[in-house]
Amino acid sequence: MDEASAAMAPPGADRASSPPPGQAASPQAPQTGGIPDEIRAKVEDGTALLRQGLFAEAADLFGDAIAARPDWPMPYNNLAVALRGMGRLEEALLACAAALRHRPDYPEAFANLARILLALGRYRDAAIAAEQAARLRPDHTAMHALRAMALLKDKAPGESLPVCRTALALDPAGVEVLTVLAQALDAVGRPAEALSAARRGAALVPSRRESLIVLGSLLTDRNLRDEALAVYRRAMELDPNDTVLAHLVHAIGGTNSAKAPEAYVANVFDSYADRFDEHLVKTLQYKAHEIVAQAAVAALPPDTGARILDIGCGTGLCGPTLRPAAARLVGVDLSARMLDKARDRNLYDALARAELVQFMAETDERFDAIVSADVLCYFGDLTEVFRAAAGVLEPGGLLAFTVERQEEPGYRLTASGRYVHGLDHLRDGARGLFRARTIDNVILRTEASVPVHGYLCVFQRLRHAVH
Numbered sequence: 001m002d003e004a005s006a007a008m009a010p011p012g013a014d015r016a017s018s019p020p021p022g023q024a025a026s027p028q029a030p031q032t033g034g035i036p037d038e039i040r041a042k043v044e045d046g047t048a049l050l051r052q053g054l055f056a057e058a059a060d061l062f063g064d065a066i067a068a069r070p071d072w073p074m075p076y077n078n079l080a081v082a083l084r085g086m087g088r089l090e091e092a093l094l095a096c097a098a099a100l101r102h103r104p105d106y107p108e109a110f111a112n113l114a115r116i117l118l119a120l121g122r123y124r125d126a127a128i129a130a131e132q133a134a135r136l137r138p139d140h141t142a143m144h145a146l147r148a149m150a151l152l153k154d155k156a157p158g159e160s161l162p163v164c165r166t167a168l169a170l171d172p173a174g175v176e177v178l179t180v181l182a183q184a185l186d187a188v189g190r191p192a193e194a195l196s197a198a199r200r201g202a203a204l205v206p207s208r209r210e211s212l213i214v215l216g217s218l219l220t221d222r223n224l225r226d227e228a229l230a231v232y233r234r235a236m237e238l239d240p241n242d243t244v245l246a247h248l249v250h251a252i253g254g255t256n257s258a259k260a261p262e263a264y265v266a267n268v269f270d271s272y273a274d275r276f277d278e279h280l281v282k283t284l285q286y287k288a289h290e291i292v293a294q295a296a297v298a299a300l301p302p303d304t305g306a307r308i309l310d311i312g313c314g315t316g317l318c319g320p321t322l323r324p325a326a327a328r329l330v331g332v333d334l335s336a337r338m339l340d341k342a343r344d345r346n347l348y349d350a351l352a353r354a355e356l357v358q359f360m361a362e363t364d365e366r367f368d369a370i371v372s373a374d375v376l377c378y379f380g381d382l383t384e385v386f387r388a389a390a391g392v393l394e395p396g397g398l399l400a401f402t403v404e405r406q407e408e409p410g411y412r413l414t415a416s417g418r419y420v421h422g423l424d425h426l427r428d429g430a431r432g433l434f435r436a437r438t439i440d441n442v443i444l445r446t447e448a449s450v451p452v453h454g455y456l457c458v459f460q461r462l463r464h465a466v467h
């Protein structure tokens with residue numbers, strides 16, 4: 001559940017001192033009594049190593065135990081915990097499956113399976129596995145909590161709510177469940193109860209980062225900025241190096257910064273990816289992808305088969321307009337889940353998961369056009385972006401992009417976590433690199449039913465750009 005602490009010692013390990021499965025727990029399972037002491041000791045030692053986060057060492061010991069007693073389910077389950085800790089999720093799934101093959105009524109293995117499936121983003125499957133765990137251990141809050149979390153992640157807050165209630169009936173101070181409950185209530189449109197659940201969770205364990213983040217985000221949504229800022233600052237005290245929190249503190253506190261951190265962008269878009277197209281295009285009347293891609297295609301010489309780079313390609317919404325004009329179409333983005341969606345479109349010749357400035361600085365490819373729709377609002381200072389873009393564009397190549405507009409000079413981080421840009425910053429950043437062919441005022445989308453104003457820019461790389 002709590003992936004931050006899970007990184008050190010993932011939950012789900014079973015204790016070697018518990019009775020050998022297949023005896024008391026499951027009359028159907030094969031009898032596996034008489035595990036030799038030295039094998040049992042290996043599993044005990046491995047479990048202790050898991051708690052210290054020494055996953056590889058632990059995995060070796062569980063592997064030894066499995067080799068000695070392949071019919072004993074517990075080492076498979078604990079091996080799965082170790083593999084999950086190492087990020088080897090597919091292998092962890094196999095180990096879990098082996099544990100369950102040897103003991104089909106093994107609640108910890110079902111819970112472990114649910115955690116692995118959660119990490120793989122297979123939320124519905126995770127909910128089903130957690131349901132099995134909860135059926136076998138109806139009195140364990142953690143099993144219900146896991147199921148509630150999986151249902152929330154599977155965008156089924158209405159299903160998650162009664163499961164949260166079951167868990168809280170068992171443990172009214174279950175802080176993980178309160179955090180899930182707060183998000184589920186918020187998602188089904190019960191804002192006051194959501195806030196109260198989040199406040200309760202944060203008060204119960206003031207040192208739990210995730211509870212503070214959920215509370216901070218609910219407070220921000222309700223424009224309770226001072227309280228949100230105090231909550232995020234409290235969370236930052238727990239980890240002063242947390243760049244995501246630092247960004248939120250800057251955004252709400254009204255202080256500027258140069259760029260949204262990579263972890264922030266990846267988190268936001270990994271969790272938005274499943275509903276991005278539907279929500280943005282239909283609900284928020286998003287237009288930036290169309291206007292940027294159309295402007296780039298219109299500015300390219302006709303029928304030349306351009307090499308086009310889509311920086312911050314997201315789910316690939318620009319792809320359908322760009323593809324017919326492109327001999328080669330490459331996309332780059334920080335969010336793995338957004339890229340998965342782009343891959344499904346089958347329009348891009350290559351898709352790279354990378355930070356866009358770094359990608360442009362390192363690639364050997366050259367392009368005739370770069371497009372960037374609604375991406376540079378995650379940068380304050382655009383100098384590095386322009387310089388890197390000039391470096392990969394052919395002389396005369398095009399850079400078509402949008403930014404959110406402010407009338408004041410410079411750039412500014414807003415409470416939304418995005419930046420707005422003044423015209424002077426665009427012109428200053430382009431100097432010596434690009435000629436501004438066009439800069440137009442456009443509406444990018446709506447936010448809370450209010451239009452978001454932006455600039456649509458088409459820049460052309462100077463023949464002798466100094467980058």
Ligand SMILES: C[S@@+](CC[C@H](N)C(=O)[O-])C[C@H]1O[C@@H](n2cnc3c(N)ncnc32)[C@H](O)[C@@H]1O
Nearest residue numbers: 269289312313314317333334335355356373378
């Ligand atoms: C609002 S979405 C727009 C996606 C796409 N251009 C479109 O119009 O549908 C912004 C995208 O930019 C990506 N992004 C933001 N900053 C980035 C960076 N520094 N490097 C790579 N991708 C970035 C995000 O991950 C996200 O997918």
